[in-house]
Amino acid sequence: MDCHIEECSQPQEEEDVMDIPLDDPEANKAAAKIQAGFRGHMTRKKMKDDKPREEVSSDEVLNGSQGDSEPAGSEGLERDDSSAPEQ
Amino acid sequence: MAPKKDVKKAEPKKAEPAPAPAAAPEPAPAPKAAAVDLSAVKVEFSADQMDDYKEAFGLFDRVGDSKISFDQVADIMRALGQNPTNKAVNKILGNPSAEEMANKRIDFEGFLPMLQTVVNDPQKGTFDDYVEGLRVFDKEGNGTVMGAELRIVLQTLGEKMKEAEIDALMQGQEDENGCVNYEAFVKHIMSV
Numbered sequence: 001m002d003c004h005i006e007e008c009s010q011p012q013e014e015e016d017v018m019d020i021p022l023d024d025p026e027a028n029k030a031a032a033k034i035q036a037g038f039r040g041h042m043t044r045k046k047m048k049d050d051k052p053r054e055e056v057s058s059d060e061v062l063n064g065s066q067g068d069s070e071p072a073g074s075e076g077l078e079r080d081d082s083s084a085p086e087q
Numbered sequence: 088m089a090p091k092k093d094v095k096k097a098e099p100k101k102a103e104p105a106p107a108p109a110a111a112p113e114p115a116p117a118p119k120a121a122a123v124d125l126s127a128v129k130v131e132f133s134a135d136q137m138d139d140y141k142e143a144f145g146l147f148d149r150v151g152d153s154k155i156s157f158d159q160v161a162d163i164m165r166a167l168g169q170n171p172t173n174k175a176v177n178k179i180l181g182n183p184s185a186e187e188m189a190n191k192r193i194d195f196e197g198f199l200p201m202l203q204t205v206v207n208d209p210q211k212g213t214f215d216d217y218v219e220g221l222r223v224f225d226k227e228g229n230g231t232v233m234g235a236e237l238r239i240v241l242q243t244l245g246e247k248m249k250e251a252e253i254d255a256l257m258q259g260q261e262d263e264n265g266c267v268n269y270e271a272f273v274k275h276i277m278s279v
Contacts, residue, residue: 020243030220031245032172033212038241038248038256039161040170041276047166048279 123179128200128207140202143167144195154192157183163198164205170212171205173246179204214273221269231268234261 021027132140147155147163155163161176177183179201183191193201224232224240234257241248241256248256260267260275 020239022243027223028245030216030223031240032174033210033245034217034220035241035246035248036170036172036175037212037217037273037276039252040165040168041279042252042256043162043165044168044279 123181123201123204125179125197125200125204128203130199130203132199132203140167140199141195144198150192152192154194155198156189157191157193158188160193160198160201164202167202169202169205171208175205175208214277217273217276218270221273225269230270231262231266234265234267237267 143163143166144155145153147159147166157180160180161171161173164171164176171179180188180191221232221237224236226233238253238257241253242250257267260272262268
């Protein structure tokens with residue numbers, strides 16, 4: 001099925017979206033590895049950013065932090081509560 | 088009058104004895120797809136490392152039962168400097184259901200072999216791995232990739248990332264032409 005119609009319904013990005021090797025297992029494997037590195041970095045960065053808050057303790061109780069229920073399987077960067085063991 | 092149909096069979100009314108009572112805190116879950124055998128993992132962390140890990144573990148315990156839930160495991164590993172794929176973590180956890188992810192909890196002792204497994208993983212990503220992976224998209228071979236293309240790759244390949252995650256990641260990484268110098272990018276990623 002060749003789609004050489006000029007006015008294709010596909011939104012043609014300037015970048016060649018079709019070049020993305022969606023089915024290539026090697027490409028997916030490489031992507032997953034990179035994504036893992038990125039996720040690690042972002043989690044650590046977030047922990048670093050959150051640190052000053054932990055030391056301040058309950059001074060800055062976040063208004064938005066209601067409920068700790070995380071959706072299952074979330075790599076949740078949305079977790080925004082002070083996890084300091086305040087006693 | 089019972090119809091005389093009962094032939095003496097081997098086991099009259101013996102229900103299959105269920106092996107594990109629900110409450111048993113077994114580290115190894117029911118035999119699903121080849122899970123990692125955590126009991127065979129030798130934990131080899133130094134005393135200093137153990138202190139760090141214990142501290143982090145405490146931070147993640149928001150219930151106060153000295154445990155963390157399955158769905159926190161990936162994040163605590165990342166907080167401790169590891170970069171596991173979600174797939175690797177799922178395998179270590181025994182490919183849990185969504186419900187198990189949210190509800191099953193493990194203590195520090197149970198967590199250590201999981202962390203050790205990730206630490207021992209021979210397929211861990213290195214600087215070179217990341218750079219080579221990105222080089223694939225370096226169309227002009229000049230050390231840069233189009234930010235927009237990288238975003239699409241991150242959203243459509245591998246373990247897809249969400250737009251918000253990608254925005255956070257890419258902040259400040261694209262030059263005025265929307266290009267990313269990927270070696271610098273990877274160095275930045277690995278610095279934290």
